[in-house]
Structures are given as C-alpha cells and as structure tokens.
Amino acid sequence: MTSLPLTLLRRALLPLALLGGAHASTLDLKVGQTGKLGDATVTLLRTQDSRCPMNARCIQAGDLITSVLVRQGSRVRLLRLKLSDTTAQSTGLHISGATASMAGQRLPLTVTFSDGH
Template sequence: MHRLVSALLLALVGTASAATLQLQPGQTGRLGEFTLTVLRVQDSRCRPDVQCIQAGELRASVLVRRGDRFALLHMTLPEQGVTSVADGWDLPVRLREAAFGRLPRLTFTDGQP
C-alpha cells in the first residue's frame, strides 16, 4: 500500500504544470509565493508582419518580493538569462513570452522554459 501511495505522489508531481501570470508595465501580481511588479519594458523586437534586419529583443525590469526579501530582475526575450541583485537567492521566475503592443503583456512562469 505504501508503494502505491508513493507511486501516485510521484505521478502527480511529474504532471504538475508551471503557474503563469500576465502583467503589463506598472502592474503587480502574484505568482505562487512571489509578488511581481513590472517596472519598465523596452521592446525592440521585430513585429511578425514586418521584415527586419535584426530580430531585436525585449528587456524588462521586474521587482520580485518574497516575504520580506526583494530582488530586482533584468529579464530579456529571447531569454539570455536573468540577472539579479539578490545573489544566492533561488528565483524560479521566468519571462516566457510577451505580446506586442504599446504596453506589452508579459507572461511569467514559475517553471523552466
């Protein structure tokens, strides 16, 4: 019986999907135990309906709070990694995608890309 329960728990953990959150610049929201605030977005990406010499990138500055700890993340798309001022703090927050627009809607996830 104990093995069956263990196997079921492992199966459930393996099928758990990452949580997502969509925010625009200036908005704040919760992603699991983290509170995210999008402070600034610079978007030089090439729109899908335009031919460009370079693809460009999106850069976002995001304030992350977890309890009484804060971190300022600098995130890019396409993802080139996340830099943070909070060394040693494991932050599983990722910028997954961003919709085009005057105020781009950013999609964050708490899982791997």
C-alpha cells in the same frame, strides 16, 4: 499471473502521475501592474522591446528586456529579465511570452512571466 509485473508498472507510472500535476504558474502584466506568482509578488517596472514587428521584415529579431521587482516575504529583488534568456531559470522567474507588436501600432505590451515549476 504474478503480481510482479503489476508492481513494476505501478512504480514506473507513479512518478509520471505526480509530474502530470506539476506545471508552471504564469502571470500576465503590463508596465506598472503587480500580481502574485506562487509565493512572490511581481511588479513589472519597465520594458524595452526591440523585437521585430509581426508585419515587418527585419535584419535582427531583437529582444524584449524587462525590469521587475520581486518580493518574497521580507526579501526584495530587482531583476532584469530577457525573453530569450535561459539562464534566468536560476532566479525561479522568467519571461515565457509577450504580446506581439505590429508596425505602426502602439498597443500596451503584456508580458507573461512563469515561475518555472
């Protein structure tokens, strides 16, 4: 048996092995909280949650929109991110999830951010 098939197999599997270790970092924040996500410091300033509560029937699904302050070194940016917004990927930061609400309850909202790596 030649070593050619084994060499080809190694070349094919190496990129997959390298990708296996690459995953997005996440950060859970409530309004007013600050945390580190990669090399950025993220502060959740404001949320606007018009999503349909889990125990309700709604005509529209609604949206979750956040205002966040992002500091990376000497650069500071104010971003407006939307839960379902796929175009936010260009900023390197997006909302990957949030706690669900129930009709009649006013629990603090926790938003999960991801760096998209």
